[in-house]
Amino acid sequence: MAPVSSQICPRPVGSSSVIQMAHGSGGRSMHELLARLLPLLPGTVHQNVRHDGAIIPVGMWQNLAFTTDSYVVRPLFFPGGDIGKIAVNGTVNDLAMCGAQAKALSCSLIIEEGFCVATLERVMASMAEAARVAGVEIVTGDTKVIDGGSGGNLFINTAGIGAVSPGIAINPSRIVSGDAIIISGDIGRHAVAVMSARSDLTFTPPIESDSMPLTALVQALIEAQIPIHCLRDATRGGLASTLVELAESSGCGMAVVEKEIPVSTQVRGVCEILGLDPVYLANEGCLVAIVAADFAQSALKVMRTVASGERAQLIGVVTSDHPGMVMMSGQYGTKRTVPMLSGDQLPRIC
Amino acid sequence: MAPVSSQICPRPVGSSSVIQMAHGSGGRSMHELLARLLPLLPGTVHQNVRHDGAIIPVGMWQNLAFTTDSYVVRPLFFPGGDIGKIAVNGTVNDLAMCGAQAKALSCSLIIEEGFCVATLERVMASMAEAARVAGVEIVTGDTKVIDGGSGGNLFINTAGIGAVSPGIAINPSRIVSGDAIIISGDIGRHAVAVMSARSDLTFTPPIESDSMPLTALVQALIEAQIPIHCLRDATRGGLASTLVELAESSGCGMAVVEKEIPVSTQVRGVCEILGLDPVYLANEGCLVAIVAADFAQSALKVMRTVASGERAQLIGVVTSDHPGMVMMSGQYGTKRTVPMLSGDQLPRIC
Numbered sequence: 001m002a003p004v005s006s007q008i009c010p011r012p013v014g015s016s017s018v019i020q021m022a023h024g025s026g027g028r029s030m031h032e033l034l035a036r037l038l039p040l041l042p043g044t045v046h047q048n049v050r051h052d053g054a055i056i057p058v059g060m061w062q063n064l065a066f067t068t069d070s071y072v073v074r075p076l077f078f079p080g081g082d083i084g085k086i087a088v089n090g091t092v093n094d095l096a097m098c099g100a101q102a103k104a105l106s107c108s109l110i111i112e113e114g115f116c117v118a119t120l121e122r123v124m125a126s127m128a129e130a131a132r133v134a135g136v137e138i139v140t141g142d143t144k145v146i147d148g149g150s151g152g153n154l155f156i157n158t159a160g161i162g163a164v165s166p167g168i169a170i171n172p173s174r175i176v177s178g179d180a181i182i183i184s185g186d187i188g189r190h191a192v193a194v195m196s197a198r199s200d201l202t203f204t205p206p207i208e209s210d211s212m213p214l215t216a217l218v219q220a221l222i223e224a225q226i227p228i229h230c231l232r233d234a235t236r237g238g239l240a241s242t243l244v245e246l247a248e249s250s251g252c253g254m255a256v257v258e259k260e261i262p263v264s265t266q267v268r269g270v271c272e273i274l275g276l277d278p279v280y281l282a283n284e285g286c287l288v289a290i291v292a293a294d295f296a297q298s299a300l301k302v303m304r305t306v307a308s309g310e311r312a313q314l315i316g317v318v319t320s321d322h323p324g325m326v327m328m329s330g331q332y333g334t335k336r337t338v339p340m341l342s343g344d345q346l347p348r349i350c
Numbered sequence: 351m352a353p354v355s356s357q358i359c360p361r362p363v364g365s366s367s368v369i370q371m372a373h374g375s376g377g378r379s380m381h382e383l384l385a386r387l388l389p390l391l392p393g394t395v396h397q398n399v400r401h402d403g404a405i406i407p408v409g410m411w412q413n414l415a416f417t418t419d420s421y422v423v424r425p426l427f428f429p430g431g432d433i434g435k436i437a438v439n440g441t442v443n444d445l446a447m448c449g450a451q452a453k454a455l456s457c458s459l460i461i462e463e464g465f466c467v468a469t470l471e472r473v474m475a476s477m478a479e480a481a482r483v484a485g486v487e488i489v490t491g492d493t494k495v496i497d498g499g500s501g502g503n504l505f506i507n508t509a510g511i512g513a514v515s516p517g518i519a520i521n522p523s524r525i526v527s528g529d530a531i532i533i534s535g536d537i538g539r540h541a542v543a544v545m546s547a548r549s550d551l552t553f554t555p556p557i558e559s560d561s562m563p564l565t566a567l568v569q570a571l572i573e574a575q576i577p578i579h580c581l582r583d584a585t586r587g588g589l590a591s592t593l594v595e596l597a598e599s600s601g602c603g604m605a606v607v608e609k610e611i612p613v614s615t616q617v618r619g620v621c622e623i624l625g626l627d628p629v630y631l632a633n634e635g636c637l638v639a640i641v642a643a644d645f646a647q648s649a650l651k652v653m654r655t656v657a658s659g660e661r662a663q664l665i666g667v668v669t670s671d672h673p674g675m676v677m678m679s680g681q682y683g684t685k686r687t688v689p690m691l692s693g694d695q696l697p698r699i700c
Contacts, residue, residue, distance in 0.1 A: 021694050021697040021698075022692075022693045022694040022697075024422075024586075024694070024697060024698070025586060025587060025691055025693065025694035025695070025697060026585065026586025026587030026588075026591055026632070026691060027586075027587045027591050027690050027691025027692055027693070027694065028689070028690045028691065028692045029692070029693065029694075030586075030587075031595075031690065053415045053416055053417030053444050053445055053447070053448045053450070053510075053512075054415070054416045054417070055413050055414070055415055055416075055448060055514060056413065056414040056415075056416055057412070057413055057414075058408050058411050058412060058413060058414050061408050062407070062408060063405050063406065063407055063408060064405070064406040064407075064408050064414070064511070065403045065404070065405055065406075066403055066404045066405075066406055066454055066456060066489060066490055066509075066511060067403030067404070067456070067490050068456035068457070068458045068490055068491065068492050068507065068509055069458065069492045070458040070459075070460050070492055070494045070505075070507060071494075072374075072460060072494045072495075072496050094403050095403055097403070098403045098405060100403070104416055106416060106417070106418035106509050107418070108418045108419065108420040108507050108509075109420075110420050110422060110460070110505055139416060140416055140417050140418055141418065142418050142419045142420055144420045144421075144422045144505075144698075145422075145697070145698075146422050146503075146505075146698065147697065147698065148499065149498065149499060153496075155420075155460055155494075155496075155505065157418065157420055157458050157507035157509075159416075159418055159456050159458075159507075159509030160403075161414070161416060161511060162403075164405060235376065236374075236375060236376025236377075236380075237375060237376030237377045237380075238376075241376055241377050245381075280377075282376070339378070340377050340378045340381065341375055341376060341377025341378065342372075342377055342378045342379070343372045343375065343377070343379065344371050344372040344374070344375035344377065344379075345375070347371040347372075347374060347375060347495070347497065348371075348374070348494075348495075348496065348497070
């Protein structure tokens with residue numbers, strides 16, 4: 001683990017070691033910066049950099065999925081990931097939640113004046129590696145420089161487009177009473193990893209972010225012809241907020257059994273010490289799948305064959321009771337209503 | 351003209367008049383904020399807000415154009431526009447420069463804690479109006495909140511996808527010696543408008559930003575079967591940097607006649623007083639078209655029939671002399687090499 005924050009920059013040697021306002025001007029300085037950064041994204045963004053956009057052949061796609069996310073996580077580096085890795089995986093996963101395979105990403109940087117160029121290069125290399133792993137290309141981009149502040153801020157927007165296979169319709173309106181609620185893995189690791197980097201807490205072994213692409217997991221379900229009614233990755237607001245969102249938008253109730261929700265021993269320990277509820281902790285590689293009741297076991301079996309779904313668990317059922325609400329059965333048989341996250345447990349988590 | 355800066359916020363009445371960190375948490379506060387903002391984008395983003403992305407039918411498209419831009423302009427409001435208007439038009443125009451008609455935009459907000467919600471609503475309404483005028487839908491979005499600073503910062507990323515008509519190939523590699531260089535309108539208005547708002551300079555009548563969609567102009571050229579070799583909107587870095595970029599990426603020279611470049615009397619006056627060169631001033635509704643030599647006059651004629659091209663002018667020719675360089679013939683017959691913008695004339699212009 002090397003939670004090097006962006007503030008740790010080699011001593012400036014010449015004008016190009018930190019970002020200056022001129023790097024956002026559209027002139028020579030910006031082109032010099034891009035010439036330094038773009039080779040770090042081999043085979044991806046640089047072929048389109050001298051045009052205003054990328055052209056992508058549509059071929060036989062029937063439907064296109066389109067999504068966007070900005071990433072503002074602090075610190076930029078944390079155990080198991082960094083802002084670049086989650087900027088790629090987060091958007092790839094939003095496409096996967098539509099049943100789409102990511103085809104192309106854009107990358108738009110907002111960089112604070114004074115930001116360390118070497119740190120920027122490290123983030124770009126991380127994006128390139130994440131894109132390679134996820135099998136997606138970064139095809140177009142933009143760079144802006146803002147003034148003020150400590151020079152420590154970097155924001156990354158990635159938008160993504162993906163192809164949706166014919167016949168796929170995954171959205172909250174398809175959720176019906178009786179459906180099975182499955183989670184793909186253990187929760188809370190991303191939030192705890194960011195928290196540990198932010199507060200210089202060190203765990204042994206380190207608790208690492210779960211940031212990873214979920215495309216293979218979703219495609220395995222699609223290929224196995226599991227009737228997927230809805231998918232949602234449990235990011236900001238955690239599993240609890242995700243379930244409440246799905247309950248509210250589908251008009252159904254969700255009945256969840258707390259002890260079935262996978263939480264690692266380490267994350268559970270941190271939650272107990274700090275008084276956190278793991279169901280509100282953000283994840284970056286964990287999805288909720290709502291599937292037709294009869295396919296719960298076959299869905300679980302398929303998910304467990306994929307690395308990102310090895311710890312998949314059936315955690316509850318959709319019900320016509322308490323419409324729009326999530327009820328959780330606790331470890332001693334108690335039942336409680338689960339509200340959406342109120343306030344913020346941990347801001348700037350992604 | 352009402353250059354109300356974001357700092358001018360109604361006195362907070364309750365917790366919801368300014369942005370708080372919790373508005374970016376993914377929980378209840380964020381949903382309440384979105385419930386307030388999304389009705390301002392009627393028929394656009396709200397139908398997809400409860401899913402991770404939008405689904406767009408591809409139909410008969412052959413090729414897809416994909417682009418992204420983040421907008422960081424200060425102040426947020428200036429004569430003739432605001433950050434929301436340029437966030438829509440800028441991305442619509444990047445698609446137009448690929449020969450594409452914008453089909454869908456994403457909108458990702460990064461908002462500083464303390465930002466005025468009423469100001470945010472005003473920006474959203476401006477985006478909705480610009481989208482209506484440009485004939486594009488905002489179909490998906492994201493909201494993040496960052497801490498620190500004065501509460502005055504708002505950054506908007508829009509990514510866009512567009513359909514490219516069959517047979518269209520517009521890019522710098524198609525530029526050849528002999529091509530005509532046409533500019534669609536008078537230059538410098540956007541930069542001067544932003545500068546006037548920033549420094550509280552008032553001109554009578556006000557010099558307004560030229561921010562507008564250029565899709566109709568490009569489509570008119572395509573429909574008239576003009577052989578368009580390349581298009582580029584002259585934004586950051588101005589006309590000069592745009593021409594140098596095109597010269598460098600095509601390997602051709604550009605010979606431009608200064609007196610043919612349209613500059614309004616007012617902008618010329620401001621430039622003379624402040625010692626600015628209009629060819630380096632940013633535009634938000636002005637493009638350079640490089641077309642086959644024999645079609646220069648017919649292209650001009652077509653462009654002048656469209657509102658955004660009324661002031662179109664032939665300003666020069668592509669040449670095999672001085673490859674990769676731009677030469678400008680001055681008003682007294684002098685010739686000078688035009689470099690790309692060096693440093694920054696006016697940062698955070700878009």
